[in-house]
Structure formats: C-alpha cells, structure tokens
Amino acid sequence: MAEPLGADRLLALYRKMLLIRRFEERCNALFLQGRIPSTLHLYIGQEASATGVCSALRQDDYVLGTHRPHGHALAKDVSPRIIMAELMAKATGCCRGKGGSMHVGDVRQGVFPAVAIVGAGCPIAAGVGLSAKMRGTDQVAVAFHGEGAANEGDWHEALNMAAIWKLPVIYVCENNLYGASTHFDKVFRVAHVSDRASAYGMPGVTVDGNDVEAVRDAALEAVARARAGEGPTLLETLTYRQCGHSRSDACDYRPDDEEAEWKSRDPLTLTGARLLAEPHSLPQSALDEAEASVAAEIDDAIAFADASPAPSPDELERYVYWEGD
Amino acid sequence: MAVMGIAEALREGIREEMRRDPTVFCIGEDIGVPGGWGGAFTVTLGLSEEFGPERIIDTPISESGFAGIAVGAAMTGMRPIADVQYGDFLFCMMDQLVNQAAKMTYMAGGAVKVPLVMRAPVGSTRRGAQHAQTLEVFFTHVPGLKVVAPSTAYDAKGLLKAAVRDDNPVLMFEHKLLYGSKGNRAEKGAVSPIGEVPEEDYIVPIGKGAIRRPGKDVTIVGKLLTVYRALGAADQLAEQGIDAEVIDPRTLVPLDKELILESVRKTHRFVVVEEDNRTHGWGAEIAAMVAEEAFWYLDAPPVRVSAPDIPPPFAPGLEELYVPSVDRVVAAVKGLF
Numbered sequence: 001m002a003e004p005l006g007a008d009r010l011l012a013l014y015r016k017m018l019l020i021r022r023f024e025e026r027c028n029a030l031f032l033q034g035r036i037p038s039t040l041h042l043y044i045g046q047e048a049s050a051t052g053v054c055s056a057l058r059q060d061d062y063v064l065g066t067h068r069p070h071g072h073a074l075a076k077d078v079s080p081r082i083i084m085a086e087l088m089a090k091a092t093g094c095c096r097g098k099g100g101s102m103h104v105g106d107v108r109q110g111v112f113p114a115v116a117i118v119g120a121g122c123p124i125a126a127g128v129g130l131s132a133k134m135r136g137t138d139q140v141a142v143a144f145h146g147e148g149a150a151n152e153g154d155w156h157e158a159l160n161m162a163a164i165w166k167l168p169v170i171y172v173c174e175n176n177l178y179g180a181s182t183h184f185d186k187v188f189r190v191a192h193v194s195d196r197a198s199a200y201g202m203p204g205v206t207v208d209g210n211d212v213e214a215v216r217d218a219a220l221e222a223v224a225r226a227r228a229g230e231g232p233t234l235l236e237t238l239t240y241r242q243c244g245h246s247r248s249d250a251c252d253y254r255p256d257d258e259e260a261e262w263k264s265r266d267p268l269t270l271t272g273a274r275l276l277a278e279p280h281s282l283p284q285s286a287l288d289e290a291e292a293s294v295a296a297e298i299d300d301a302i303a304f305a306d307a308s309p310a311p312s313p314d315e316l317e318r319y320v321y322w323e324g325d
Numbered sequence: 326m327a328v329m330g331i332a333e334a335l336r337e338g339i340r341e342e343m344r345r346d347p348t349v350f351c352i353g354e355d356i357g358v359p360g361g362w363g364g365a366f367t368v369t370l371g372l373s374e375e376f377g378p379e380r381i382i383d384t385p386i387s388e389s390g391f392a393g394i395a396v397g398a399a400m401t402g403m404r405p406i407a408d409v410q411y412g413d414f415l416f417c418m419m420d421q422l423v424n425q426a427a428k429m430t431y432m433a434g435g436a437v438k439v440p441l442v443m444r445a446p447v448g449s450t451r452r453g454a455q456h457a458q459t460l461e462v463f464f465t466h467v468p469g470l471k472v473v474a475p476s477t478a479y480d481a482k483g484l485l486k487a488a489v490r491d492d493n494p495v496l497m498f499e500h501k502l503l504y505g506s507k508g509n510r511a512e513k514g515a516v517s518p519i520g521e522v523p524e525e526d527y528i529v530p531i532g533k534g535a536i537r538r539p540g541k542d543v544t545i546v547g548k549l550l551t552v553y554r555a556l557g558a559a560d561q562l563a564e565q566g567i568d569a570e571v572i573d574p575r576t577l578v579p580l581d582k583e584l585i586l587e588s589v590r591k592t593h594r595f596v597v598v599e600e601d602n603r604t605h606g607w608g609a610e611i612a613a614m615v616a617e618e619a620f621w622y623l624d625a626p627p628v629r630v631s632a633p634d635i636p637p638p639f640a641p642g643l644e645e646l647y648v649p650s651v652d653r654v655v656a657a658v659k660g661l662f
Contacts, residue, residue, distance in 0.1 A: 036443050062401070096434030103432040112400060113432040123390045124425060127397020127405075134350065134379070135402060153540035154420070157390025164385070320468050322492040 006211060007034055007170045007280040012214050014271045015279075015290040017047035020071045022294050024243075027070070027087060027304065030066060036087045037103045043071030043208075044241030046268035049174045050075035053142060053235070054059075056223045061183055062128045062141040064121040067102045068241075069114030072144050077107040080301035090308035097311040098319060100183025111170045119152025121145060122171065129167035129232070140168040140226040148179030150193045156200075156316060159234065163200040166231035170222045173234060174209060176241040181253045197234040209237025210267040213274075243268075326521045329600050330505020334478035334522045335368045335444075338485035339340045339406060341526065343376055345403065347595045348455040349489055350380040352391055352531070356631070357381035365410040366499075367405050369508045375408040376494055388489035391402040392418035392443070398492075404489055411456045412445035412498065415463075421496030426494040427469030441494040442485070448500040448513055448600060449648050459600040462607040464501050465577045471495045471531055472577040476503060476552045482574055483529030485609060491531060494638055498577075500549035516553050534581035536588070540570035543594040546576075546585055546611055548574060551630075551649060560653035577607070593624040599650050602632035625661040630654050 005013070024042045031040055043050070046068075054075035063074035075081055078094065083104050085091025092104045093099070095113060102116035112128075115121035125143030132139040149155050150173060162169045168281050172192045190196060194287065197204025205222070208212045215237055222233035240262035244251045251259070275282045329337070343349045355361055356369040357378055363370025373381040384391040388409060395405040409415055415422065422443065429439050449457045465472050471493050481499070488495035497564040502515045537552060538559050547555040552573045559569035570588050574581055588593050595615050596607040608629040615627045630649045638644055 030647075094434070095432055095436075098434045101430045105433065106434065112437065113429060115425065117420055119422055120425055122394065123393025123421065124397035124400070126390070127394035127399070128401050129393055129397075131401040131403045132397070135348075141397075154389050154393060157385070157387035158393065160385060161387060161390055161394060283637050313532040319431050321471075322430050322438040322440075323435050 001156050006056065007275065007282055010213070010271065010280065011282065011286060011290065013051055013216070014268070014275060014287070015294060016051045017212060017268055017271065018074060018290055019080070019294045019297065020047045022053065023074060024070060024179055029120070030088070030302070037089055038087070038289050039246045040101055041068035041246050041249065042243040043068055045262065046174055046176060046239045047071055048212035048215055048271070049172065049209045049239050050144065053170070053172050053211040053219040056215050056219035057140070057142065060110060061123045061139050062112065062125070062139070063130070064112050064116035064125045064143050065105065066144055066146060067116035068122065069102065069134070070103050072114065073104050073106065076109050076111045078104070078109045078111050080297055082106065085186040085305040085308050088305040089310060090305055091103050091311045091315070092304070092308040096315065100128065102244060119145060119149035121156040122155045122158035126167055127164045129162060129169040130165065132168055138168070138227045140170060140223055142170045142172055144172045146179060146183055146314045147173055147174070147175040147188070147193050148198065151187055158231070159160070159200045159202065163202045164233040168226035168229070168230040168231060168235060169221065170226060171232060174239055175236050176242060177240050178245070178254070180245045181249070185241065187237040192236055194234050194236040200232055202232050204234045204236070206236040208237060209239030209264050210270060212267060212271055235302050267320040326523055327517055329478050329522050330519050331475065331478050331481040331499065332366055332368050332504040332506045334482040335372065335485055335499070336372065337522065338482035339369065340372060340375065342486055342489045343380060346400060349406065349632070349656045350382065351386050351406045351408060352382040352384060354384055354386055354410055356408050357383050358495070364502045366501065366625050367396070367510050369408065377616065378467060384588070387422055388414045389416035392421035393425065394476045395420055395441050395443070396429070396439060399439045399494070400429065400437055404440050406442045406444065406489060410449040412460055413458050415460065420535045422464070422470070422494070423467050427467045430493070431469060432517055437497070438492045439494050439579055440492045441643055442488045442497060443494070444497045444499060446499050446501045448502055449637045449644050450501045451639065451644060452639060453639040455558055455635040461577055462601055464496050465607060469494070470578065472498065473531060473575065474498045474548045475575060476500070476549050476573055477518050478522050480529050480535070482522050483527055484531065486574065487531050488529040490528070495531070495630065498549065500554055502550055503586040516550065518553070527559055529575065530580045532576050532581055534572055534574040534584040535574065536584070537568060537573050538569065538571040540592065541659060542568045542592055543596060544570050544572060544585065544588040544592045545596045545658065546572045546574065547598040549600070549606060550575065551600055554649055554651050554654055555598050557651035560659065561651065561655050567662065569658065582614060582618070585615065589615055589619040590622045594621055595623065595627045596654065596657050596661070597627070598654050600632055601646050602634045603629060604634050628657050628661065630657045
C-alpha cells in the first residue's frame with residue numbers, strides 16, 4: 001500500500017476534481033447559451049477516476065482519452081484555457097479548432113488527441129507502450145476507456161498484445177454502468193470487467209472509482225509494475241455518469257434510486273468530508289478557497305476563449321498532413 | 326548494380342532503413358518466425374536474423390490491434406513498417422487506418438505526426454474473393470493518407486525508403502504477381518519484373534510518376550499489374566501504327582497530375598487501365614480529372630478499362646476475364662481512332 005496522503009496533497013486532488021466538476025458545469029451552461037457549438041459528453045461524477053490515476057503519473061507519461069475526455073485532459077494538467085478555447089471552436093484551442101470536444105489533448109502534457117471511437121485507443125496505447133519500451137524509457141501509457149470498450153475487438157486484441165509483450169500500459173476501465181443507454185448487466189456475463197484480465201494473463205483490479213485515494217493507490221501499483229517491466233494492468237474504476245451520455249440524453253432509462261444512491265457517494269462529497277474529518281481536520285475555509293480559486297481559473301479560461309479568434313478560412317485545409325514541428 | 330525482383334528490393338530497402346535509423350521496425354503476422362516465410366510473400370525473409378525479434382515483431386492474428394499498435398508507436402517517435410499478409414485484411418483494420426492514423430495529425434491541429442508505413446499485397450491471383458482484391462481506391466479516398474503502388478523493383482525500394490522517411494501514414498500496395506517471390510512462395514502467372522536496383526542510397530520521391538513508354542498518339546495510364554498490360558498493348562498497337570505513351574503514376578496520393586495532363590495535351594486521347602472493379606473506381610477519378618482539366622485537348626472521350634463489378638472470381642478462366650487483358654486495352658485504344 002502507498003503511504004496515506006497528507007492533507008495538502010489530498011486537498012490538491014480535491015481541487016483537481018473540483019476543477020473538472022466546475023469546468024464541466026460551466027461547459028454545460030455555455031452549451032445552453034449556444035457558445036459551445038458541439039455536443040458534450042460530460043465527466044461529472046467520474047472525477048476521482050482520472051484524478052486518482054493521473055496523480056500516479058509523471059509529466060512525461062502518456063494518456064489516451066475517450067469521447068468523454070475533458071476530465072482526462074484536465075487531470076493530466078492540460079491547460080483549461082486551451083481546452084475551453086477548443087470547445088468554443090477557437091484558433092487558440094488545443095487542436096486549433098480542428099478537434100472539438102471529443103478530441104481534446106495536448107501532447108506537451110503527454111495527452112494525445114482523444115480517440116472518440118470506442119475501444120480504438122486501446123491498441124494505440126499498447127503501441128505507445130511498445131514505443132517506450134523500444135526507446136528504453138520507463139514511461140507508461142494509460143488508456144482510459146469505458147466498460148463499453150471492453151466489448152470491442154480492439155480492446156481484446158490490445159490487452160492480449162500488451163500482456164504477451166509485457167508492455168508498460170495501464171488499461172483504466174471507467175465502469176460507469178452504462179454504455180450510452182445500455183446497462184452493464186445487459187452486455188456482460190461477468191460481474192466485473194476486471195474478471196476478464198485473467199484471460200490475458202494480467203492482473204485485474206476493481207476499485208471504488210469515486211474514492212480518489214483508492215484509485216490513486218491502485219494506479220500507483222499498476223504504474224510501478226509497468227515501469228518495472230512487469231507488464232500491463234487492467235484497472236476497473238467503478239463510478240457513475242451523473243449526467244446523460246451526451247447533452248441530448250435525459251436519462252429516462254435510469255432508476256431514480258440508482259441515481260440518488262450514486263450521487264450520495266459523489267467523489268467530491270467523499271473527499272471533502274474526509275478532508276474535514278480527522279486526521280486531516282481542515283477547516284471548511286480550505287474547501288471554500290479551493291472553490292474560489294477554481295472559479296477564478298475557469299473564469300480566466302472562458303475569458304481567454306472569448307477573446308480568441310475563430311480559425312481563419314485559410315486554415316481549412318491545413319494539418320491534413322504533417323507540416324513540421 | 327544488383328538485379329532483383331520486387332520482394333527482394335523491398336527487403337533490401339527495409340534492411341537499409343533499419344540499419345540507418347534505430348526507430349524503424351517491422352510488425353506483422355509471420356514476418357520473422359525462424360524457419361518461416363518472411364511474411365506471406367517473403368519480403369522480410371531473413372531480416373529477423375539481423376535485427377532480432379525485438380525489431381521484426383511477429384504479432385498474433387490481430388490486424389486491427391497491430392495496426393493500432395503501429396499508430397501508437399508512430400505517434401511517439403518510432404517509424405513502424407507494418408505488414409498485412411493480404412491487402413484484403415486491411416478491412417479488418419479500417420478504423421485504425423481511416424479514423425486514427427489518417428486523422429490524428431488533423432485532429433491535433435498539426436501537433437502529432439504518424440510516420441507509419443503499411444505494406445499490403447493486392448491483385449487477383451487465383452485466391453478468390455477474399456484474398457485477391459484490388460482495393461487501393463478505398464484508401465486513396467481518405468484525406469491524410471499517402472498511397473504508393475510500385476510496379477518495378479527500382480521503384481519498390483526507392484518508394485519504400487521514401488515512405489519510411491515520410492512523416493505521414495503511407496500505404497504501400499504491392500501486386501502479388503509482381504513480387505518475384507521465389508521457391509514455394511512463387512506465384513503462378515507472375516510477371517516478375519526483374520530490374521536493376523542500386524546498392525547506394527536513393528529514394529523515389531512520393532508524388533512523382535514515370536513515363537514507362539513514350540508515345541504521341543494515346544496516353545495509357547495503369548498501375549501495378551496493369552502497367553504491364555498497358556505496355557503489352559502498346560507493343561501490339563505499335564505494330565498497327567498507333568504510338569502509345571504509357572504512364573505509371575507510382576504514387577496514387579498525392580497524384581502526379583501534371584505528368585498525365587501533359588501527356589494528354591500531347592496525345593489527345595486517354596485510356597486508364599485498372600484491376601479495380603469499374604463503378605466509383607480509381608479509373609473513374611483519373612478519367613474525371615482528365616475530363617475536367619484537359620477536356621479541350623481531347624479528341625475522344627476518356628475511357629476506362631476495368632474489372633467488372635463483381636468480386637474477384639476463382640476459376641482461372643473467369644479470372645482471365647476479370648483482370649483487364651492486353652487485348653481489351655488494345656480494343657479500347659482502337660475505339661478512340
């Protein structure tokens with residue numbers, strides 16, 4: 001087990017989760033105002049998963065996100081400014097307005113453009129891991145994916161090859177119970193996605209994905225294993241998508257009591273309460289300060305995006321091919 | 326100057342690139358197994374002895390998976406040469422090639438490059454509908470990919486080297502009847518164009534076509550095997566007083582349009598010969614380009630000689646009818662006069 005986090009470091013994780021939560025809430029409002037021209041797949045409710053995993057990574061480690069990637073990018077320290085600018089379709093966005101919500105990333109932070117085809121990031125992450133191994137670095141690659149990806153062929157092919165070649169990859173399966181509107185129980189015979197890990201000869205671990213410390217501990221173990229050349233891990237984080245699949249989803253297929261139960265176990269509530277209780281015993285003002293500084297950071301991101309120009313028409317046909325560093 | 330076939334020329338090109346650059350490696354099915362074949366058509370035969378299994382990587386039968394692995398490796402400083410046993414299996418990895426490799430640079434606003442080479446054998450060779458298709462056009466339609474199709478040993482080595490050094494995903498289509506594979510991997514009915522291949526370093530630039538036979542009366546464009554059908558037709562036509570110019574684009578994307586247009590402006594007649602089936606095919610695009618950009622130079626309509634709109638048949642007699650023959654090309658050209 002990793003050392004328990006001190007109050008300062010746990011507060012930093014709390015603040016990161018809060019940044020993701022408030023960022024997503026503001027995105028939702030901007031969408032309703034017509035200022036974000038795409039659909040959105042919001043990460044609200046799942047913040048502990050990306051935050052816990054990325055807290056176990058180095059700056060030079062790699063992350064591949066999904067169609068729900070804002071949280072992954074923020075957790076790996078991609079600037080909120082360039083994510084917001086991308087969502088608002090500005091030339092200063094992290095993809096220069098070519099990507100949009102489903103492809104945010106910033107390779108300077110090790111975050112590739114998110115892959116919005118379910119499961120397709122899993123072999124790419126294996127390739128990133130293979131590359132790290134061939135180049136003789138001890139970098140690791142994280143492939144975030146939902147439980148839905150575990151029923152894609154790419155997922156199985158990727159996990160098998162990562163295992164046979166002992167690649168430094170962590171497959172983080174964020175099991176939020178629903179693939180779009182389809183419940184886990186309709187599409188899995190196993191109780192946990194991690195049960196499938198043994199079929200590929202790798203460790204499979206299931207943790208409470210709303211408990212940022214539990215996620216971090218499991219990720220640290222998987223990262224250590226990967227860096228030591230012992231191969232991949234399938235880490236399943238049990239969590240819940242508190243919003244709809246996308247902006248147009250009212251979630252009528254989900255029982256109210258299920259939603260209420262998961263919201264009672266909200267990752268921010270859990271960690272906030274832990275910070276106020278012993279042994280950390282932080283005053284409420286510490287959480288309030290986090291709230292205020294997050295609000296200021298997001299205000300700044302929106303102001304940056306607002307002040308940025310749209311891509312100019314002569315950008316239309318650029319970057320189809322590589323134009324150089 | 327060594328004399329060799331395409332399989333051997335590709336092998337030497339890969340060997341030289343792997344010696345030159347430690348980030349170059351090969352990945353695919355059955356490419357390095359000791360005692361094996363060196364890929365389905367012997368291209369990588371013997372390379373694992375020099376470079377070891379760490380750089381000649383044999384994969385499980387997981388086409389989409391190893392394509393994705395090649396994409397990920399290419400995004401992080403490596404230069405993979407991936408080998409698909411039969412081009413037909415590219416359909417198994419369509420998402421990785423079309424949604425991932427081809428679009429990654431664009432989606433990233435130019436911040437990521439994918440220097441990936443994917444080699445794929447194509448062409449009718451008595452293997453029926455799932456191992457003999459001509460499918461270049463599925464990929465020439467995809468923005469973000471480059472597509473090359475060498476028909477000589479010289480071009481195969483030079484284009485391979487250019488593809489490895491290119492910072493974009495490059496698909497290289499190779500025709501099974503042109504490999505010159507030897508031993509029990511030899512192909513029945515092979516054309517096996519053996520040619521001189523320099524031992525010193527050279528590349529064939531991507532995007533530059535070649536005039537295979539100069540002529541003044543008609544322009545015939547072919548690719549891969551149909552270059553040789555066009556050349557055969559040109560020989561017959563010459564006996565009948567028609568002087569055909571035969572053009573091999575060598576690169577399909579980006580296309581050396583000017584080479585073709587220049588020729589058409591000179592000959593005033595145009596025929597494209599393809600092993601692709603006709604409708605929405607490669608020849609349709611080339612003919613449309615000529616019609617749009619050289620219409621006023623034409624003395625006759627642009628003409629396609631194509632395979633019919635059917636899957637490749639197995640029976641040799643039917644296959645002969647499927648792939649455009651020299652006689653069909655001759656007839657098409659004579660119809661323009």
